[in-house]
Amino acid sequence: MLLLALDTATPAVTVALHDGGEVVASASQVDARRHGELLLPAVDRVLADAGLKLDAVTDLAVGIGPGPYTGLRVGLMTAQTLGLALGVPVHGVCTLDALAYAADLPGPFVVATDARRKEVYWARYADARTRLTDPAVDRPGDIADQVAGLPAVGAGALLYPETFPDVHEPEHVSAAALACLAAERLARGEELPAPRPLYLRRPDAQVPKNYKVVTPK
Amino acid sequence: MAENRDAPLVLGIETSCDETGVGIVRGTTLLADAVASSVDEHARFGGVVPEVASRAHLEAMVPTIERALKEAGVSAKDLDGIAVTAGPGLAGALLVGVSAAKTYAYALGKPLYGVNHLASHICVDQLEHGPLPEPTMALLVSGGHSSLLLSSDITSDVRPMGATIDDAAGEAFDKIARVLGLGFPGGPVIDRYAREGDPDAIAFPRGLTGPRDPAYDFSFSGLKTAVARWIEAKRAAGEEVPVRDVAASFQEAVVDVLTRKAVRACKDEGVDHLMIGGGVAANSRLRALAEERCAAAGIRLRVPRPKLCTDNGAMVAALGAEMVARGRPASDWELSADSSLPVTEPHVPGEGG
Ligand SMILES: [Zn+2]
Numbered sequence: 174m175l176l177l178a179l180d181t182a183t184p185a186v187t188v189a190l191h192d193g194g195e196v197v198a199s200a201s202q203v204d205a206r207r208h209g210e211l212l213l214p215a216v217d218r219v220l221a222d223a224g225l226k227l228d229a230v231t232d233l234a235v236g237i238g239p240g241p242y243t244g245l246r247v248g249l250m251t252a253q254t255l256g257l258a259l260g261v262p263v264h265g266v267c268t269l270d271a272l273a274y275a276a277d278l279p280g281p282f283v284v285a286t287d288a289r290r291k292e293v294y295w296a297r298y299a300d301a302r303t304r305l306t307d308p309a310v311d312r313p314g315d316i317a318d319q320v321a322g323l324p325a326v327g328a329g330a331l332l333y334p335e336t337f338p339d340v341h342e343p344e345h346v347s348a349a350a351l352a353c354l355a356a357e358r359l360a361r362g363e364e365l366p367a368p369r370p371l372y373l374r375r376p377d378a379q380v381p382k383n384y385k386v387v388t389p390k
Numbered sequence: 391m392a393e394n395r396d397a398p399l400v401l402g403i404e405t406s407c408d409e410t411g412v413g414i415v416r417g418t419t420l421l422a423d424a425v426a427s428s429v430d431e432h433a434r435f436g437g438v439v440p441e442v443a444s445r446a447h448l449e450a451m452v453p454t455i456e457r458a459l460k461e462a463g464v465s466a467k468d469l470d471g472i473a474v475t476a477g478p479g480l481a482g483a484l485l486v487g488v489s490a491a492k493t494y495a496y497a498l499g500k501p502l503y504g505v506n507h508l509a510s511h512i513c514v515d516q517l518e519h520g521p522l523p524e525p526t527m528a529l530l531v532s533g534g535h536s537s538l539l540l541s542s543d544i545t546s547d548v549r550p551m552g553a554t555i556d557d558a559a560g561e562a563f564d565k566i567a568r569v570l571g572l573g574f575p576g577g578p579v580i581d582r583y584a585r586e587g588d589p590d591a592i593a594f595p596r597g598l599t600g601p602r603d604p605a606y607d608f609s610f611s612g613l614k615t616a617v618a619r620w621i622e623a624k625r626a627a628g629e630e631v632p633v634r635d636v637a638a639s640f641q642e643a644v645v646d647v648l649t650r651k652a653v654r655a656c657k658d659e660g661v662d663h664l665m666i667g668g669g670v671a672a673n674s675r676l677r678a679l680a681e682e683r684c685a686a687a688g689i690r691l692r693v694p695r696p697k698l699c700t701d702n703g704a705m706v707a708a709l710g711a712e713m714v715a716r717g718r719p720a721s722d723w724e725l726s727a728d729s730s731l732p733v734t735e736p737h738v739p740g741e742g743g
Contacts, residue, residue, distance in 0.1 A: 207726075209485050209488060209489055209726050209727060210724045210725075210726045211724075212489075213492050213493060213496055213723045213724075214723050214724060216496075217496070217723065227496075227497060242441065242444065242445075242482070243444070243481075243482045243485060246444060246448050246482075246485065246486055246489070247485060247489045249448060250448055250451060250486050250489040250490050250493070251489050251490075251492075251493045253448075253451065253452050253490075254451070254452065254455075254489070254490045254493035254494050254497070255493055255497055256452075257452050257455065257456070257494070258466065258493070258494055258497030258498055259497060369449075370445075370448070372445070376439060376441035376442045376445065377439070377441055
């Protein structure tokens with residue numbers, strides 16, 4: 174197996190290659206505004222580092238969020254298109270799960286990423302591999318009771334120390350962790366989710382006040 | 391037109407607004423034009439909702455590419471290039487198409503061409519009427535744009551002559567349709583009602599047509615307000631609104647200005663060809679009046695069939711094929727979506743190009 178993994182659901186643009194045994198190359202950059210520009214060159218770099226060609230890839234794994242939509246879609250569109258061009262399966266992995274896996278805390282904990290608008294995407298975990306709740310989006314103050322006393326992981330937790338006083342590494346997701354988790358699940362014969370985004374919020378869909386004009390004025 | 395087997399085979403992707411378009415052309419021959427539209431999802435909001443459009447593009451992209459390849463009967467590995475709308479358009483929507491096109495080109499080992507949406511609207515006419523005359527005057531009218539452009543080479547030289555200073559023409563159609571309670575999008579429904587109405591029933595204003603006004607710019611905001619006020623006054627007086635006459639008179643005011651200015655630009659620049667593109671080019675009265683005025687002025691009118699006038703991938707492929715044919719440099723893998731890509735940049739060459 175040669176698994177190419179990527180995630181753009183957080184400010185990190187992260188890519189990794191996993192050969193079924195271990196991660197053979199990876200690259201991560203944190204730049205929330207440039208997912209679209211950075212992702213494909215990162216894929217190219219990771220392949221070059223590993224001395225491998227794209228057509229050797231047998232599986233793709235992609236973070237399905239939750240995460241800010243514009244960036245999230247870059248990773249999903251890229252993974253889906255690679256799957257189409259290469260004719261290989263594309264597996265979805267919840268981005269929070271990859272963070273939990275990387276944190277590898279012994280007991281129960283919570284993962285929280287930045288959902289902007291003063292909210293976090295979050296879920297509770299029993300351990301690194303076991304999620305207890307569906308990913309959700311909430312204001313930190315509204316979930317204080319549900320996360321009280323639990324260590325927390327992720328950039329979302331760092332933003333709200335009142336709700337998450339005990340924050341652990343890592344801050345951002347890495348495709349290396351996502352690749353390991355996906356490889357582990359695939360080796361166990363698990364069915365991974367489809368590569369479709371976890372939006373959690375409905376689109377902001379009121380009538381636009383100023384009709385969206387395609388051409389700048 | 392006979393298919394030239396040596397001409398470049400290009401797949402084009404368009405996601406600047408609410409249509410996910412994937413087209414395939416060989417040179418100036420159309421092989422496939424697959425479009426998935428999210429227009430129904432926007433209808434209840436009375437306008438295109440960017441996030442709804444972006445979600446729909448992601449959903450539709452892979453199936454639409456597959457459909458286009460099947461329709462064209464070609465294999466992806468035979469393509470000579472991948473073209474994509476790099477801008478202008480809705481940033482989030484563009485980004486979905488750019489991500490797909492970049493990745494597809496990279497995975498297939500093909501050159502990538504990020505191209506301009508407006509230049510694509512002009513270039514699509516090659517699929518209908520053969521190579522564009524040089525220079526060509528183009529009137530582009532849609533829900534997003536209203537521009538008069540002069541191009542001597544569609545891959546490298548597009549000059550803006552004029553543009554709307556406020557609303558796009560199609561936007562005015564949408565707004566008047568909303569005031570009349572006819573739904574979204576407004577263009578086709580206004581056209582339908584107008585056919586049974588009197589275009590001279592109400593004298594609505596013609597924006598920017600005074601002697602001191604800019605010769606080639608447009609303004610539809612004043613017209614829109616005048617029509618809305620007229621309708622409200624009728625309603626306030628407890629009278630029935632003559633929907634057909636309002637539609638016909640409003641439409642006449644729009645197409646009168648558009649065609650008058652387009653023909654004038656042709657005459658001033660000594661250009662004997664006018665092409666009309668964009669969604670509003672599907673309007674039957676615009677086509678008829680342009681035909682009449684161009685004939686009177688000795689100008690040859692070129693208007694592609696309606697399906698090629700609205701946003702689609704074939705137009706992007708058409709311009710991409712022209713980029714390949716003329717040896718223009720490809721874009722690089724860092725290509726980004728540019729929601730305000732200037733019309734003067736028909737494509738976005740890579741750093742090395
Ligand atoms: Zn358009």
